[in-house]
Amino acid sequence: MRQDWFDHARFGMFVHFGLYSAAARHEWVQNRERLTDAEYRTYFDHFDPDLFDARAIARRAKETGMGYVVLTTKHHDGFCLWDSALTDFTSATAVSRDLVREFVDAMRGEGLKVGLYHSLIDWHHPDFTIDWNHPRRDDPDAAALNAGRDMSRYRDHLHGQIRELLTGYGDIDYLFFDFTYPEEKQGGLGKGPQDWDAEALLAMCRELQPGMLVNDRLGIPADFVTPEQYQPTSPLMRDGRPVVWEACQTLNGSWGYDRDNTDQKSAQLLVQMLVDSVSMDGNMLLNIGPDGRGAVVPRDAATLSEIGEWMRLHRGSVVGAGHAPFTPPREGVYTQRGDRLYLHLLAWPLGFVHLPGLAGKVSYARLLSDGSWLRTSVSDPDQRASHMTPAGEAEGTLTVHLPVRRPDVVLPVIELVLTGE
Template sequence: MIPAAPPLRPEQAWFTEARFGLFVHFGLYSAAARHEWVMSFEKQTAEQYARYAEVFDPDLFDARALVRAAKDAGMKYVVLTTKHHDGFALWDTAVSDWSIARTRGRDLVAELAEAVRAEGLHLGLYHSLLDWHHPDYTIDANHPRRDDADAHAQNEGRDMARYREFLHAQVRELLTGYGPVDYVFFDFTDPDDRGGWPGKHAEDWDAERLLAMVRELQPQAVVNDRLGLPGDLVTPEQYQPDEPMRDDAGELVVWEACQTLNGSWGYDRDNTRLKDPDLLVRMLVDTVSKGGNLLLNVGPDGRGAIPARDTAALAALGEWTRLHGRSITGAGPADADLAAAVAPGLPPGVVLTQRGDRLYLHLFAWPFGHVHLRGLADRVRYVQLLNDGSELRTSRTDPDQKAWNTNPGGQPAGTLTLHLPTVRPDVAVPVIELFLDPAA
């Protein structure tokens, strides 16, 4: 039994309607091609890391092609990293020379915003609260300089108040220079003390003022939960929740699973631990069945192209969503009473979603012969396989009928039995669409 979370404000309702989005991690680390945290993992100095800015030339970054690939995959929004933890800006910021505008004369945020709107999708902007390049950002457990012999002494000359003003100035540019922004993804508050270093708290960002700025300048925008303050949604990362997400009071919340294709967000050339398309489809279905969104990441390479392996994954997802998208877009958890009624009789590997008067059975494993749906005999007016729109025969189980020879039996009164073909449909996850009778 999976209830639904409280709805967002009407102007934000697109988010839970969309259910599926594309995350794009792109920056100087894409040239290094060994994880977006390469500056921290390898403890590079700002001077060492600056060599990537000298050579980073995203000549193959094609915003229109990227957005079309997302749209063809069934995604409804795109979230771009405007600045990751290395501080390098992908837009024409007026408060820093550490940007693609200064090195290559481009504004990738503008390019993506134009492409997203041209394709009718929603625009999301990711912005890191961390900045390992800025001289006033204090060293902490994540900072590349954390193990320097004089690391604590270096902090004596750093001033987070000055950094906060810089941070707020850059966020203001993003919220005022690119038209309507539908989603603001901040990343990230880390309050735990580790390795002799204090954590970073909401106060370090003046998070209340930052959130107020978003509400003032882009009141329709959905904001995530990583400012150290409650946002409009929560963002579990790199794991699939085993049930709908709840807040500390136990109340259901809007949530979004943030997932990579291979465990790295930025381009990681030698990381070939890719999730196969069947797993990605099952993750998408699982997420929506629990009332969540799936934000799936690609990391363009050092020239800005989507790697062939990522393109293949998006294409495979697109083939499935082309046929089954209506079980995802605009869908959510099945009605709690209906789900509770049918659950005892379902075979293993059936995941439910619902969209208005349509109930969807996603069959992770293909059963032989029949699916028995208890309590639905008088509530269903038509049943079909969604991939090809072919009707499935149904029958009502006679509760007095005992199982004998070729006659199934033993199902309680009110059970609707679906008669399946022996051969499983040739799709990643077959879906059965039930047309419910609103009057029943």
């Protein structure tokens, strides 16, 4: 049951940090701008994460209500945040710091689960073949550059680096591989499971870290699936069985620091996305992209603070909660934790909210934000309603009476104690 902690936590933080953070133009800047290794080298030569504080990130994650944090050990550009013996393209070479070590120690210090991200792609490695996803794909001499490249040597490198990460830092709780793209574009194939020797790579993960969760992006089934930048509309199922899943979301559409991207999601929208995920038995992994010096960007910090204040009051509706077997009203979504049913009101109704099928099943109702009691009633559909009495509700409907003024929180939540009948 390696995913028990994962199902309980429900909310995690993604941290994308690397050379692209100083470029400040999206983590795919090398790909988008077709930069050569020499052109990209300037970010390595000037890498200066003097404000990267793993302990501060851990505290912020915990204050935001998150139970785990995932760090990019290496993104597609091949730059490693640990002291790898297999390359000198690392933070240890650039600034004499093993940022993975700092991260792992900080997360454990705050009691958070430790997650590592590792790209299967490596545009820096001399044996990683140029394909339609590579920054050099449009070079006139791309074919000639590929002539001496050998993916078997790259596979050895990839497996060797994963072995370093899974043997050098104690217990790792979560590993996020990224990503497999076997489809054909621009007259050539991408890379599939065979390019990574995915079966052997997953087997090594199981051998070295048997309690670790592994995502699905090796291109073969693993422990959980990772919808990215969209929200599912129902619990995920495969062959009639529920699938463990996690929605990966950004604050502004970019994973790495993108200085001029101000398309920031509001705290309210992000909380709605979080509870929407939990209502379908899913998790949400929310990303931050520290700036070129490693600091959490002020606009991101402000949003996380808002979410953290909401989580302080409403944590029980998310952590340890999941899908509820009741049809929610049109105004919101349900989550459930034991005998507590939580109604997250995406829209604030006038005076009443009507809950189908819950008459006789609720012993107490309150606003979770301040613990204030809410009156409930059950209307009799056989009696003619007066012009001031709720009417038109199906038999078995429970009506919760609400104040006219919406609570001053990011998202109001009603906690209902179920009778068990």
